[in-house]
Ligand SMILES: O=C(O)CCC(=O)C(=O)O
């Protein structure tokens with residue numbers, strides 16, 4: 001069993017010398033203060049999805065504090081979006097810097113009035129970890145917005161390709177677009193996959209297919225969806241079945257592309273479908289997808305909003321696929337706090353101003369935090385750390401699965417860092433498990449129909465806290 005001394009070199013110990021070793025529970029879950037304040041907050045703000053009321057000032061490292069003073073080991077990290085733990089001292093220093101004060105108090109409209117610092121902030125931060133082959137960036141406000149900006153770039157590029165470079169817009173295009181009709185507002189599409197999650201704005205929601213409740217009552221683009229492979233786990237013991245399943249999905253994809261007859265501008269895909277249930281596909285599937293998109297002049301957008309920033313054991317999950325050519329765009333948000341997309345081809349930048357535009361065009365304060373996160377990841381070798389801890393964690397969970405196959409099945413995420421998930425027997429059992437875990441001091445998340453997912457911060461590396469989690473898992477099973 002790892003000892004506390006084996007943690008003395010962990011980033012967590014360096015950042016948070018006072019971080020507790022175990023969860024600290026002083027009330028039952030939810031505690032009375034949480035319940036009381038949630039009720040009163042509920043009078044003015046929708047709290048129907050709220051699990052607890054949190055005290056972020058008292059949260060530390062891997063521990064989330066609630067209104068009652070309970071400290072939960074947090075392996076969900078604000079839906080996968082806290083990179084370096086709560087109240088990380090390196091990020092607090094950045095927050096107190098004159099640069100940050102400037103970025104917040106004098107927030108620029110970046111498209112019109114970028115600051116003299118903006119290029120450096122991007123080059124030293126976000127762009128320094130850009131995926132291979134993608135050396136340009138567009139910044140946005142959130143994951144949905146990042147995906148929609150990428151979709152717009154794809155549509156504008158599609159029409160540029162059809163119309164020809166430097167061709168003028170026709171009068172018919174200019175007039176019809178003001179009526180939301182063709183040819184100015186063309187009947188083009190983004191193809192997404194079954195069970196995908198790409199966000200909740202109108203365009204991104206049309207590509208989200210994970211749960212009807214996300215989409216009900218909201219008008220949508222009639223865009224195509226292709227089947228995403230439903231693989232058997234562990235992947236290395238089901239290769240033949242999985243290959244056939246992936247080939248069947250790819251065949252169906254090609255049929256859809258043919259039916260749409262050059263009207264699909266881009267395919268968007270998550271490296272691991274996250275909200276939709278942590279559904280994996282193999283590198284082979286993505287390699288074939290890249291070839292199919294290239295052959296059909298369709299752009300490939302990889303949505304790394306959740307998988308990106310080291311969570312999968314490489315900085316970007318798609319690095320693990322060995323694609324013949326890079327994807328056309330890669331979107332990011334969550335752990336980076338800043339959002340946007342990377343691209344390489346200049347033609348994905350519209351030829352005219354004000355086409356890819358809004359007031360903020362991103363947020364320098366978030367880009368400063370992203371730069372700080374990049375610096376910490378590099379200095380503390382967090383990418384390999386995530387890979388190492390993920391391996392340990394996967395093996396421990398695998399033993400637990402062997403012991404309790406009726407309670408934990410389809411463990412997945414081997415070799416994918418801490419991006420690990422498994423299935424509970426059904427939705428009721430899954431939801432009970434998530435509550436039992438909270439009552440035992442561990443904040444853990446669900447996804448898909450009845451899956452449980454780990455999304456810890458990158459400095460959640462105290463092995464004994466993981467051990468604690470596993471032991472708790474164990475005791476709730478027995
Ligand atoms: O439900 C949401 O909007 C957050 C979605 C998400 O990224 C997730 O649950 O993984």
Ligand SMILES: NCCCC(=O)O
Nearest residue numbers: 049079275445446447
């Ligand atoms: N996609 C919803 C994530 C929040 C939750 O289920 O906890």
